[in-house]
Amino acid sequence: MMSVRSELLERFLDAASRGDEQTLSLMLSQSRELLDRRGEQGWSALMLTARHGHYAAARVLLSSGCDTSVTNRSGQTARDVALFWGHRHIVRLLTSAPGHELRQLLPSRDAEEPDIHFNREILDRMSDKRSDGEWLAARRASPETVFLLFHALSPLVLSGAEEDEEIKLCKLRSAAVQELLTDSRTLEVFLGVEKQQEGDGMLAWFALSTEEDPTQLLKDKDPSSFFLQGAMPGLLRLSADDAGVVAQARSVLAWHSRYRFCPTCSSDTKVEEAGYKRTCLRAGCRSLQGVHNTCYPRVDPVVIMLVLHPDGKQCMLGRKKIFPPGMFSCLAGFVEPGETLEAAVRREVQEESGVQVGPVHYLSCQAWPMPSCLMIGCHCVAVTTDIKVDQNEIEEARWFTRQQVMDALVKDKRAVFIMPPKQAIAHYLLKHWIGCNANL
Numbered sequence: 001m002m003s004v005r006s007e008l009l010e011r012f013l014d015a016a017s018r019g020d021e022q023t024l025s026l027m028l029s030q031s032r033e034l035l036d037r038r039g040e041q042g043w044s045a046l047m048l049t050a051r052h053g054h055y056a057a058a059r060v061l062l063s064s065g066c067d068t069s070v071t072n073r074s075g076q077t078a079r080d081v082a083l084f085w086g087h088r089h090i091v092r093l094l095t096s097a098p099g100h101e102l103r104q105l106l107p108s109r110d111a112e113e114p115d116i117h118f119n120r121e122i123l124d125r126m127s128d129k130r131s132d133g134e135w136l137a138a139r140r141a142s143p144e145t146v147f148l149l150f151h152a153l154s155p156l157v158l159s160g161a162e163e164d165e166e167i168k169l170c171k172l173r174s175a176a177v178q179e180l181l182t183d184s185r186t187l188e189v190f191l192g193v194e195k196q197q198e199g200d201g202m203l204a205w206f207a208l209s210t211e212e213d214p215t216q217l218l219k220d221k222d223p224s225s226f227f228l229q230g231a232m233p234g235l236l237r238l239s240a241d242d243a244g245v246v247a248q249a250r251s252v253l254a255w256h257s258r259y260r261f262c263p264t265c266s267s268d269t270k271v272e273e274a275g276y277k278r279t280c281l282r283a284g285c286r287s288l289q290g291v292h293n294t295c296y297p298r299v300d301p302v303v304i305m306l307v308l309h310p311d312g313k314q315c316m317l318g319r320k321k322i323f324p325p326g327m328f329s330c331l332a333g334f335v336e337p338g339e340t341l342e343a344a345v346r347r348e349v350q351e352e353s354g355v356q357v358g359p360v361h362y363l364s365c366q367a368w369p370m371p372s373c374l375m376i377g378c379h380c381v382a383v384t385t386d387i388k389v390d391q392n393e394i395e396e397a398r399w400f401t402r403q404q405v406m407d408a409l410v411k412d413k414r415a416v417f418i419m420p421p422k423q424a425i426a427h428y429l430l431k432h433w434i435g436c437n438a439n440l
């Protein structure tokens with residue numbers, strides 16, 4: 001038996017083959033995700049209109065923002081199909097299709113991966129060593145090894161930084177943390193070894209955390225050290241090197257604090273693989289058979305997108321109630337199960353602003369350890385422009401001109417809004433669209 005979903009798709013594709021534009025429009029208004037989906041034969045609706053030369057039906061699909069670059073199993077686009085079957089009017093339509101033009105509004109990617117806050121990796125994670133007890137014990141005992149302390153997911157840092165200065169992590173050595181290391185309440189995560197090293201030794205880093213204040217078990221506590229209060233804005237003030245390490249450690253520790261018991265059967269668990277696995281202690285638990293993702297730290301994918309106006313001169317930004325006054329940023333949302341990144345971008349923009357999105361283009365991503373998001377940064381082009389915000393998630397959303405974004409970037413006195421902080425990928429998406437150089 002066919003599922004309701006694939007039956008719906010087959011009906012949609014059938015309407016495309018017959019050139020039935022009314023049915024296409026009606027079905028799209030109910031379920032937009034049919035637009036670019038391919039049927040069992042690997043053909044999308046647009047390809048079928050191209051195959052049979054249905055001009056009006058092809059236009060209905062294009063005006064809904066359909067993706068003209070989708071290919072069938074032979075690698076042909078709808079335009080290729082139209083060319084092959086000699087439907088010249090469809091070839092012309094597809095060559096000048098809005099999808100084609102809209103796509104050109106999308107800025108291309110930088111040749112190099114951008115060095116966004118939290119993304120820098122100064123450690124080689126050496127995941128193969130996580131189950132090597134002897135090797136780990138030797139690293140733990142080495143006097144040079146670096147230990148970072150966490151309490152309630154906040155790192156121990158050194159005071160003294162002025163308002164606009166970088167905050168530094170407090171890096172403890174083996175001798176200082178002996179008591180913590182032997183205390184059974186201490187949670188330990190092996191983070192990796194330094195990539196850039198002088199000499200031939202291996203400089204390992206660990207994160208340690210306890211429920212009670214772990215500094216009580218420190219030998220010679222540095223009186224000027226303290227635990228950072230709250231994630232924001234403190235974590236944004238760390239140096240780029242430290243921020244990358246904290247992104248890793250904080251996400252893993254947050255997972256431990258939220259997944260203490262087995263998610264499958266609620267029994268107790270034990271920590272394994274140097275902090276990268278929790279194994280259920282109940283013999284016979286289903287999670288012990290095969291590989292279960294419930295046993296490993298999780299990452300939540302979130303799409304974050306700068307929506308470009310089809311005129312190419314404006315972009316849409318929104319603000320949540322919790323934002324500082326005047327700040328507007330890119331829309332964002334969690335990817336849902338069984339969803340592609342493109343579909344998540346289209347759905348979230350539609351939900352939050354009522355705007356329909358056509359082409360989507362991935363630019364780059366950012367680790368966002370609050371507690372363990374992976375921000376997937378995209379540009380996309382709107383095919384409708386009327387904004388109707390979902391008051392639950394967004395307080396306001398507006399189109400801003402390039403000039404307005406430029407004024408906000410350089411904090412000009414004419415600026416009509418405040419940019420998201422430069423450490424956020426939202427800032428990078430905006431800056432990349434403007435095409436600014438790195439000095440701004």
Ligand SMILES: NC(=O)c1ccc[n+]([C@@H]2O[C@H](COP(=O)([O-])OP(=O)(O)OC[C@H]3O[C@@H](n4cnc5c(N)ncnc54)[C@H](O)[C@@H]3O)[C@@H](O)[C@H]2O)c1
Pocket residue numbers: 300302304329330331332333334348366368370373375393420424425426427
């Ligand atoms: N780095 C940046 O520039 C930047 C910018 C914006 C947002 N963010 C991050 O992205 C995250 C997601 O954005 P959003 O809040 O707009 O998402 P969203 O639009 O999907 O709305 C959030 C709601 O989704 C639901 N939800 C679905 N799956 C969830 C999950 N796995 N975890 C938590 N809630 C889930 C909850 O009801 C939640 O209230 C934010 O929490 C924020 O930390 C980062």
Ligand SMILES: [Mg+2]
Pocket residue numbers: 332333334348351352393
């Ligand atoms: Mg949302």
Ligand SMILES: [Mg+2]
Pocket residue numbers: 331332333334348352393
């Ligand atoms: Mg959102």
Ligand SMILES: [Mg+2]
Pocket residue numbers: 333334348
């Ligand atoms: Mg959502």
Ligand SMILES: [Zn+2]
Pocket residue numbers: 262263264265266267280281282285286287
């Ligand atoms: Zn279990």
